Amino acid sequence: MSVQLLTYLFVGLTFALYIGIAFWSKAKDTGDFYVAGKGVHPVANGMATAADWMSAASFISIAGIIAFSGRDGAVYLMGWTGGYVLLALLLAPYLRKFGKYTVPEFIGTRYYSDLARIVAVLCLIFISFTYIAGQMRGVGIVFSRFLEVDINLGVIIGMVIVFFYAVMGGMKGITYTQVAQYCVLIFAYLVPAIFISILVTGNPVPQLGFGDTVNGSSEFLLDKLDRITEELGFNPYTENTKSTFDIICITAALMFGTAGLPHVIVRFFTVPKVKDARKSVGYALIFIALLFTTAPAVGAFARANIADSIQDTKYIDAPEWFKNWESIGLVAWKDKNDDGAMQLYPGNAFEGIQPSFTSEVGIYGERIISNKLNEDSQNELYIDRDIMVLANPEIANLPPWVFALVAAGALAAALSTAAGLLLVISSSISHDLMKKTFRPKITEKQELLYARIAASIAILIAGYFGINPPGFVAQVVALAFGLAASTIFPALLMGIFFKNINKEGAILGMILGLITTLSYIIYFKFIFPNFNNSDYWFLGISPEGFGVIGMIVNFLTAALCIKFFPNPPKKVGLILATIRQP
């Protein structure tokens, strides 16, 4: 069977499975819709959280980012896992104990203020939409690369699938589809990784192969990488390029941001008991760690593979996968030194980040690009880092079904994250804005209807962003984490651990935290991107790490407000007393 046919089969089967689960788990009331009736087993919730958390970017991009940035990539590895320790110890059990449906609901009740709830809702919607745009785009790209359908049609198919299980099943439908999606995506990630690990090091466990010797030699893989990167003039693979302080800030912003992401927090509202919430975070991190400890190994294998199969190889002898991805436009080669061979060196091969291809073909059969060459660099190659995971099955010469599996896995990763985000958007609108603020008199049935309408509208908006992606999708990931770290995380943490924080402190803290982070990121990413380097950064902190400063501003503001505004009323003390009991 051809790769194409197999891919249709795998993707079709997984989609049928997701829709089947949607029919089986239709939400009957708001409890089902918002928190799956609080009846999800902690292990199942752990898998659902892992699928919720690992997006198209984690599945497709992270190994490639590490392959090209070496040790610096550690900020993502630690940042996107370490936040779960904070969730387990500082947030999840207490918020579950509080026993309500949404994150803004806790903030509104703890800070006895509708305004606090509305500010939290706005932060939540902003964070979730920035995140979701990237997911729908990911769905479209996978469709176009693997199934050769139009990107826009791919986005629409993705929207219809998510519509089925998110709008009908609410949290209940999402949870059980996410469990299935986790199984698909982790299987799809590990199978090629294991094969590649055997190919490169002879060790079937990628995590161990990462630290093992290269097949047929006594040199360790990482030593080899250091040697070849250095020989070619790159920074050695296992050494940092960023300043220590900046690494600390980025890692911290990603960790605190992770712990403050509403679609992750709300997953721990769905388990039956408080102790299940703690345990469930642990399971979630095991399932996440399975991918996040494989990714740096895959990155290292891929880097070694490129060096072995591409460096100084004549273009006419280039491996087939290289030419396949060139035809899709994700790799490009320009023979600067006229030797017919490909050389990868530091620096961009040409001006402009993406290659723009002409319809012409060069003397060796390569696609001609129209970009101006970057004469400062000898580099002749453009390799999109996103192909590292997607091309692995071809690089390792794996059977076609593995290729089909990876396509289904990437789709599972994108759809599961999109659905989780859509749900927190819809529940914050129907529950926190309608029921709790503007229309308190609506019945449960009406509220459920509003939730479904809100989810449908959110899907349409997400689809619109998927089809007409704003140019800033890549830049706004920093924004989502920075904002979560500087608004929602501090509000929740102080709400649980500090009795004296009053509503003025919480509201002003969130607003000032938001403004601090937002203005810094907008300043460097959108207004003056030319100044976006460490010479101009405040204390040498890159925009990705600035959420930490926003968070500190938030904490200080709230602490100051204790002095100037009245203490919280008695009922807040009572709420905290119940949260702080076994």
Add this chain to the structure above:
Amino acid sequence: MNDYWKENLRIIFVLLSIWFLVSFGFGIIFSEWLDQFKIGGFKLGFWFAQQGSIFFFVILIFIYVYLMNKLDKKYQDKNKDK
């Protein structure tokens, strides 16, 4: 402040100190110094930054689960005695 909460805070403090040590400590601040030691093909600091810290995170959460279940039980039994 009740005793249960105080003990909880102490557990959190100890575990978060370890969390900070393995990630920001071994993975970032002392990372380059640790590189002089090797385990297998890994420089130790590099290992903490790209793999080791994640293992520690998982272990820390399960230690917290275990300690809190014990603490919950202790105080639930106490409340029954009253």
